[in-house]
Amino acid sequence: MAASQMFPKWLINCKDDVTKSKEWNSYVHELHEAIQQQLAESHVQYFTDLSEAEKELFMQRAAKALEKGSSSKYLLNKVSALMDIHLNEQVSKQLLDDYPSNTRSDLVIEAAEEGAMSLLKRWPDMKCKLHILFNQPLPEPIRQLAWHLYLSNPQIRKTYVELLNENPRAAISSQDLDISQKVEQMVLAEPTFRDLKGSVGHFYAMKATLSYHHSRQQTSSRLRDIDYFLVVPFVIVADGSISRREPVSAKVVALLVEEYLTYMSTRPGFVVDSGSEAHNEELKGFLIKVAAILDKHYPQMNALISKSFVPGREKIVATEKGSRALLLEGLKELIRPMTRTMLIGYLNFETLKYVWDQYIIGLDVPGFSTEWLAVVIATLLGLEYEKLKECQSPLAMEAVLNRESPHLTVQQFQHQIKRYHYRDLFAMLTSDQKAAMPVLDPTQSLHPPWRHWHNDQVPPYTKPQDRRKAREEREAERERLQQQQRDAERQRKEEEMREKKAAEGAMMKTAAAERARLDRERNELEEQLQEERRKRQEAEMRAQEEIALLRRELDVLRKPVSECRSAEKSPTVSVYSTSTYMSRSIIPPPPTPASDFSRMAPIPESPTHTPAPSLNPQAQAEEVILDFLTKIRKSIDTIAHGEGAEAEHLDVETNKYIYNNVQDVKRAQLEVFGHRLQPAEFERMDAQRQKATCDQMMMLIQKWRDDRRARELRQLK
Numbered sequence: 001m002a003a004s005q006m007f008p009k010w011l012i013n014c015k016d017d018v019t020k021s022k023e024w025n026s027y028v029h030e031l032h033e034a035i036q037q038q039l040a041e042s043h044v045q046y047f048t049d050l051s052e053a054e055k056e057l058f059m060q061r062a063a064k065a066l067e068k069g070s071s072s073k074y075l076l077n078k079v080s081a082l083m084d085i086h087l088n089e090q091v092s093k094q095l096l097d098d099y100p101s102n103t104r105s106d107l108v109i110e111a112a113e114e115g116a117m118s119l120l121k122r123w124p125d126m127k128c129k130l131h132i133l134f135n136q137p138l139p140e141p142i143r144q145l146a147w148h149l150y151l152s153n154p155q156i157r158k159t160y161v162e163l164l165n166e167n168p169r170a171a172i173s174s175q176d177l178d179i180s181q182k183v184e185q186m187v188l189a190e191p192t193f194r195d196l197k198g199s200v201g202h203f204y205a206m207k208a209t210l211s212y213h214h215s216r217q218q219t220s221s222r223l224r225d226i227d228y229f230l231v232v233p234f235v236i237v238a239d240g241s242i243s244r245r246e247p248v249s250a251k252v253v254a255l256l257v258e259e260y261l262t263y264m265s266t267r268p269g270f271v272v273d274s275g276s277e278a279h280n281e282e283l284k285g286f287l288i289k290v291a292a293i294l295d296k297h298y299p300q301m302n303a304l305i306s307k308s309f310v311p312g313r314e315k316i317v318a319t320e321k322g323s324r325a326l327l328l329e330g331l332k333e334l335i336r337p338m339t340r341t342m343l344i345g346y347l348n349f350e351t352l353k354y355v356w357d358q359y360i361i362g363l364d365v366p367g368f369s370t371e372w373l374a375v376v377i378a379t380l381l382g383l384e385y386e387k388l389k390e391c392q393s394p395l396a397m398e399a400v401l402n403r404e405s406p407h408l409t410v411q412q413f414q415h416q417i418k419r420y421h422y423r424d425l426f427a428m429l430t431s432d433q434k435a436a437m438p439v440l441d442p443t444q445s446l447h448p449p450w451r452h453w454h455n456d457q458v459p460p461y462t463k464p465q466d467r468r469k470a471r472e473e474r475e476a477e478r479e480r481l482q483q484q485q486r487d488a489e490r491q492r493k494e495e496e497m498r499e500k501k502a503a504e505g506a507m508m509k510t511a512a513a514e515r516a517r518l519d520r521e522r523n524e525l526e527e528q529l530q531e532e533r534r535k536r537q538e539a540e541m542r543a544q545e546e547i548a549l550l551r552r553e554l555d556v557l558r559k560p561v562s563e564c565r566s567a568e569k570s571p572t573v574s575v576y577s578t579s580t581y582m583s584r585s586i587i588p589p590p591p592t593p594a595s596d597f598s599r600m601a602p603i604p605e606s607p608t609h610t611p612a613p614s615l616n617p618q619a620q621a622e623e624v625i626l627d628f629l630t631k632i633r634k635s636i637d638t639i640a641h642g643e644g645a646e647a648e649h650l651d652v653e654t655n656k657y658i659y660n661n662v663q664d665v666k667r668a669q670l671e672v673f674g675h676r677l678q679p680a681e682f683e684r685m686d687a688q689r690q691k692a693t694c695d696q697m698m699m700l701i702q703k704w705r706d707d708r709r710a711r712e713l714r715q716l717k
Helices: 009-020 022-041 052-066 070-097 104-122 124-133 140-150 154-166 176-189 191-196 200-217 225-230 232-237 250-265 277-297 299-309 314-320 323-341 349-361 368-383 394-407 410-430 464-558 561-568 571-586 617-641 645-673 687-716
Strands: none
Touching (some): 009 070, 009 104, 104 140, 124 349, 124 410, 140 232, 140 250, 140 349, 154 250, 176 225, 191 232, 200 232, 225 232, 225 250, 225 323, 277 368, 299 323, 323 368, 323 394, 349 368, 349 410, 368 410, 464 617, 617 645, 645 687
């Protein structure tokens, strides 16, 4: 069921109808008979006695025997008709139900692409069917899948992913910063890379791929400039999976690493061009191919190259090396940068992807890649001949190619390829590279069935007991593999259970620690509350004692004069009450916003003479107390404010202190709040924040006061 979900519905319906058709039954019947004929000729009793390789060979031979028969032709016609029916039904239903904006042709192409991609994902070995798309730019989804199929190397991806999981730092080069700067400079400098400018995802993808590539080399030397260019096609093909604003995901980087490193390891020698003898020989052979194509289709280009690259030396070279050597020498200097970069930087992205598409789908055909690159470079030079013929020097020709090549289109290349090279290249792609397999049905064979048998890898003949033993070994191996899978599954479940228990244990420990912390905080708060209650009770007790003491003093003062005089004889009471009163009068209460002495009502002064004896004792006591308080106030004022010049100096210092204090408060507000407080802004804050901000402001104010005091002391010294 899971496998069927990979395919579009129309393709599944088509398959069901095909398997129910009489054409399919007829083909399967003949295929079965062809296999039975092979079994009889090979003296094998059962098809299941064969190994997997033998089964595949027998199936290929049987299919080859039926390839040109009527049953195969009828089946292909039936499949074609059913695919046409179901595909059109799918598109018609989509047009009726979804009201798409695309045309019917677009929908048919999209559905066909979806079906082809699902088949390729299910059977990657069918990638050779992509040869039918030669000389056509691949649709973007098929391009991504085709590049991945031809450049697939699971071992490279596995190594990279394991390295990321175990030690991500090891996947980054020691020259990662230098690589990042070089990538950024390359994108900004190359005109054909303008679509990559400003893209965070493309930059990170190129940098991460190149950094890992350099780390694998384990060398202190820098990457070659060519390595930076060759990563660009893989990044632009993966454009649909890369965001321009965010770094690319690790999954996409792993895919790019796999494709890039696989390509780098499969490059032809003339593309690597390291200067070794083997690479020089390959480059020479490649130049000969390009020169032959130019001779055949663009002869005027060869003459231009010979003339421009070695001016004034034609006669000398003609006698020493020959005109052919002169042409190859000039051609080498002209196209060497193109081959090393695979035309990156010379073509715009669309044309470059077209060229690379054909190169990629021909990787499984020996020699095709070399032929294709020779054709492309020769075609490029031929297309640019009109602009190159005015050049008088090699530098001028290179400048024209760099400037004009990005303007070449896919259609220009397609036209030239179709005109001169399509038949040969397509035949090279679609030719059967394998040896011909024997045809078992004499009525369908063009040659006797024993023809070309010597080219086949026919499995050796085995005895029944050997085949039985091999079958038992295969069954034992299958059982062993199944047991390994069961053991691995059991271990996986046990590991998940252990991880789950460990997570639960860690969660319980965390919860217990949190409960302990809450209990500890609650106990601390309770202790603070008890301490606060104790302090409040002590303060209330002291206040009650002071109130009781004041009441006793008032009672003493309210007594008749005789009792007061008798009380004066008791020095203990008089001294105690006087000292207590003085201490309360001299020591001022804590300052508050309401403590403004200038606003207090003046205490009326009374004469200092002895009160008249006509007053009653109560009035005399009050007058004495009032006179006493007046003198105390005058003394306190004199002590606090001074007299004369001293008072003026004290006023100046007080005003200065008040000014500094006001400025410190304003400055502290700016430091703590970032702005001056508005009226009632502080009152709207919660108590905890008021306390915290007040503490911060007082610390700043105290620090500034200490600094000023230190400066004043230094000035006094």
